[in-house]
Amino acid sequence: MKYSKQRESILKYLRSTKCHPTAETVYQNILSENPNISLGTVYRNLTLLTELGEISKITDFEGPDRFDGNNAPHYHFVCRECGAVLDLEMDSLSHINLLAAHNFNGTIEGHTAHFYGKCPHCASHNLES
């Protein structure tokens, strides 16, 4: 693949953050480094990097898709109050694939899961009020 400054910026930004940004957020954050970059290029590279397995696309939530530069398998949490998306530190749930396969005639290849509730910040804020 041919090198491009734009793609490098996008990847570098995604590797540097844990905030699961949308395409628009990625665009805003690399604009200072690439004053002429276009949103279309950001989308093209996010799609490409996702296909290459360098990053992953999170479609599980409401609103625009989010992207995650953390390649290690992990699960996500979304706060019902403020909408924040956080990484969870937990072991793989691969055993649930077997539970799903038990009464199923096809083939289970994997799963995605996400959790919701109140994030640490919103949970503590509620106690105060």
Next chain:
Amino acid sequence: MKYSKQRESILKYLRSTKCHPTAETVYQNILSENPNISLGTVYRNLTLLTELGEISKITDFEGPDRFDGNNAPHYHFVCRECGAVLDLEMDSLSHINLLAAHNFNGTIEGHTAHFYGKCPHCASHNLES
């Protein structure tokens, strides 16, 4: 809430099918019963019924949102080959909420999970070829 023929048709259709239709599919299928209904009304009622908890909205997949008239908690499977969305017969995975909460400072209220792989039809078709 004020009665409406349109809303009743939408709900009746969703209760009658297991195919997890998109708003567009719902629209097409109730058009014969409501020749003048508009897609906007379908969206409005799907959103309303989701808020009331009568149906649920599935945002986990690529493409347009899907809707599910089956109120019983259950998990979904999506075929990587043909895209079909099926219900899975499996017990609740509520224990995974505890696993998620273990290293997390906020509050875990619930989870969603879906599985992917090959559906019964595509899996058997592949064996033949």
Next chain:
DNA sequence: CTGCATGCAAAAACTTTGCACCGCC
């Protein structure tokens, strides 16, 4: 009658794409 729900169409939100140009190899 009163007001919520509808039909219609415009617009918003998100994403992809065609095309000419630019820069890596």
Next chain:
DNA sequence: GGCGGTGCAAAGTTTTTGCATGCAG
């Protein structure tokens, strides 16, 4: 220099919304 990547803008897809009208209560 060739070709893949970019910028730009137009268009595609999905969903929401403003407004005038219509029907349930």
